Amino acid sequence: MPTGPKTSGSTLLPSLWDDAHAATLDVPGRLLYRSNLLGADKRITNYGGGNTSAKVTEKDPLTGQDVTVLWVKGSGGDVGTMKRDGFATLYQDKLEALKSLYRGAEHEDEMVGYLPHCTFALNPRAASIDTPLHAYLPYTHVDHMHPDAVIAIAASDDSREVTRQIWGEEIGWLPWRRPGFQLGLDLSAFARENPDAKGVVLESHGLFTWGATARECYETTLRIINTAIAFLDEKTAGAAPFGGIRVEPLDAAARRSIAAKLMPEIRARIGRDERKIGHFDDGDAVLAFVGSNDLEKLAPLGTSCPDHFLRTKIRPLVLDFDPKAGDVDALIGGLDEAIAAYRADYARYYESCRHDDSPAMRDPNPVVYLVPGVGMITFAKDKATARIAGEFYVNAINVMRGAEAVGTYRGLPEQEAFDIEYWLLEEAKLQRMPKPKSLAGRVALVTGGAGGIGKATAERLMGEGACVVLADIDADALNAAKAELAKRFGADQVRDCRFDVTDEAAVAQGFADAATEFGGLDILVSNAGIASAAPIEATELAVWDRNMSILGTGYFLVSREAFRLFRRQKLGGNVVFVASKNGLAASPGASAYCAAKAAEIHLARCLALEGAEAAIRVNVVNPDAVLRGSKIWSGEWREQRAASSRLEVDQLEEHYRNRSLLKRSVFPEDIAEGVYFFASDLSEKSTGNILNVDAGNAQSFTR
Template sequence: MLKSLETQLLDSRWDDTAVRGMCESELLLYRSNILGSDKRVTNYGGGNTSAKVMETDPLTGNKIEVLWVKGSGGDIGSIKMDGFATLYMEKLQALKSLYRGVEFEDEMVAYLPHCTFKLNPRAASIDTPLHAYVPRTHVDHVHADAIIAIAASKNSKQLTQEIFGNRIGWLPWKKPGYELGLWLEKFCLENPGADGVVLESHGLFTWGDTARECYDQTIDVINVATKWLAERSDGVAPFGGPIRDSLSSEQRRGVAARLMPAIRGFVSGNQHMVGHFNDSETVLEFVNARDMEPLAALGTSCPDHFLRTKIRPLVVQFDPAKGNIDDVLTGLPDQVEAYRNDYAAYYERCKHNDSPALRDPNAVVYLIPGVGMITFAKDKATARISGEFYVNAINVMRGASAVSEYQGLPEQEAFDIEYWLLEEAKLQRMPKPKSLAGRVALVTGGAGGIGAATAERYLAEGACVVLADIDKDALKSTRENLSNRYGNDVVRSVFMNVTSEEAVAAAFADASVELGGVDILVSNAGIASSASIEETSLALWNKNMDILSTG
């Protein structure tokens, strides 16, 4: 247990040499980036950071206090200086006189642009009041797995007190917004000696008078929780213990290669989707466990989790001991339809008169016993990140169920986050997808000049590309070049001899595991096969595939 605990604890990434000469806003950026660089601290796009900085007012020339806080939709791990919203603290304080009560709190978001400092175009997020009203200079809000495991436990208030005493407070679940900002201010004023607060089913707030103090506080609080969870759960079988064995790595990929194109066909009705496969040790431990299905059915807790993964996953009825993949594929249409119906019923139960219309009712996360987890989204990066979020949820469920009883958010609360009008407005502001978004193109002869140029054109139009070639060195070079320019998520490569039916089938299987299937075949080096395209690919791509030939 001790060795395992040592690998879980966070090391400080603060480098005094690196920050020498930085101003307060630069220190905020540095702190944000090193916090966001570790997914054990917070997930992609999750959490936010802030600093109250003395600036020169461009109109009066006077020194005034300005809140620098992560802007809407940003990610603290990759944020740059232009990713922060900047707002006059004096005006943020003045907003209190306009607040009409919790039933009107959403209207406060419309006032935030009136508080903007220096006409900064970066939109302020709904979490801005949470940072503004904490009466400390530097504030961190993160979604560390160890903290959410406590926050999502049935007796989270008691556990927080047991672990931290008076050092860290606790607040009951409250949807992020203006009212929660006032709650945090009240807590701070009544508990001036506290270093932070755990928000039930949500995450952690910590603060300090300097950027370094705030960072150290965040890391230490997470480590205290991590150590306590490890000691309390030592000897406890995770998720009730295993009741299934994992297939071999090759067998897992084989099952995924058959499942992913089939699922992709079902979920791509409104727009083409891209898949991601994860068979990490963490995922396998969960999907093979006795309590996997009841825990999965409870749904996720932290709002950031279920906004990415939907409230709960679909558990595919695969039995690794029987290897019943044919039966699973036969029954998959009914499973998918049952999930859609359940999701639509959830929408009907919880919707309000002004709720946005029902969104895509298909699952995002698919759990397969003995095999792993598949996620689907409109692009590869989102599919991968959705999987990362569910891994966070798995870690939370492991910790909470080992020391207490895990609980998801109440259904209505989850719905009110998922179909929040402010969240809908954020979705509507997103840029429209490119013409080939969600499509997957396999380009044979992909390492050659024509193949590489063709692949680049598809990438420019938003497609994912699988480069296939027999020249391994050229294939590696071409992939690296395109990945550097378009991102690792959207470029894959497979070694393929087009004269071998077996090699062609293996290439399509690899493409299916990596991306979910193939829509477009660009044949620069003609595939020789006595079988039809469908037979050659072993039905690993959908019936509407476009087949293009360049020679």
């Protein structure tokens, strides 16, 4: 057995254990600490993959007696981000008693139904199917991880011998078996027969390690993985991965440009029944794989680790593209045939592997798209799932590289893959998932997104599941708004894009960036604005031109770009203009502003006529006197409007409230509610309409 790994290339995993911090924690606290440390490095395990456990002495709440309780990561959790409530807790003696109920491998699914009967202290966290794998190992602390370096060995054709060569008798090896009760018994038997072993490699799956203390278990896990990393480094040193490069990658700008054109086209073909969100990855590992000589050989083999292909499907779709020729139109032109062929092959896989009680075939579209010279595109029901699917396939790429270095890579046989993908327990988990929110799978771009109305609108749309691109010219405000929304809804759901709505090239690039980040667009909220007030004889041409440029030309440019994208996707679309009461009711001393807002409203009517045949709806929300949070009202406009009404500035809000029919102030979230109505299916039969959100103003009644 090697005494210490040496590495020629990859960075070894450092121990981050802090004894001083650990000493402040109880046993479950140290389990959580260990879990978070392990899950923070994707070389150790992928998102949601693997699990950890500890057997803890607790007081039985009924008897007051000391009992052994298994703390183990619960179903659906992630070791890197989980909290204390992410662990299932079960009586160890009741888990042991389940052995007497076990009727053999053909009945092992029924054992999952017994796990709730073993729950300690009414813990609502559901136990996962991996619970027996931890319960029946005779060790206090157990880690089950999915390290790329170890799975590479586990997925090679000579996995058992390579495992022995690397770790000797310290780490054992077990043949492939689907996770569940029988695998737990297999692990128990291995531990009983090999008392000096520190862990075991599961063929095509991952790594189990254990220890007497949380720190010992953690550091054993790191040491075993580091030994695998060092071994693979030696094997791959100086060698070109995947048989060498067949096609060189394009430069970064060209790759993103192609992704921006390609992703909405893919989305058009896979998003009719369920909208999908895209993710683009052109990292070094991806580019090395998609441009390699072995791409056509390895990609059809699919992934090996069950966690990988549950996220990525049985195999990716490799698109036929020659980056030297650079014919993107031909690439797009071949999508229908390529995706149809993938669907047909997926249906073949389903029909040839299905059982009498298998769930109905799920979405047959690819999740992973590989484009030589460009990168990898993934699509899923939301951004986080699409991103994570891409991360899992990068794990698979790393596994294939390592497995090919020590032997020949092997994916899971189709039947084994199917039996996990369509496992009845997995289906039950899918059925328990909450109903999607009303804007799930939708992408919105909000101009003026850093201001009061824009940010409130983004918040409302994100709250209903939409991904949002905030566009604004104010970089500082944009960064602050993005950070605030990312903290509330998660970084996956929001992007920012700084551009001037009057700059034609910048607008086009902004929409291209949105397509690359999320795969396309469903909703445009045109909200960027300014305001000015002056008698007509004192209105300078520059002021008139600025109003027309931002409130007229700006709305035209973003709408044109949205229409182009909507038509490419063939999924319809929604445009919502945030105009103004002043577009319907003239105000003295604000001719430039009022005229430009009237132009917005009429532009929306024109676009509603043009877009209807493509299911593109265009509607208008008219605010009035939204002072709170408004960048417009924080400048000269506030002073000008106060002066025109012969009021002090601090009297304006009361003045506007009392002027309204309902005697109520209008806030950004009120406008956001109107925008959401038009952006959602609540208004699916409305286009060309105007919604006044002004607390009542008789002059602006539509007629």
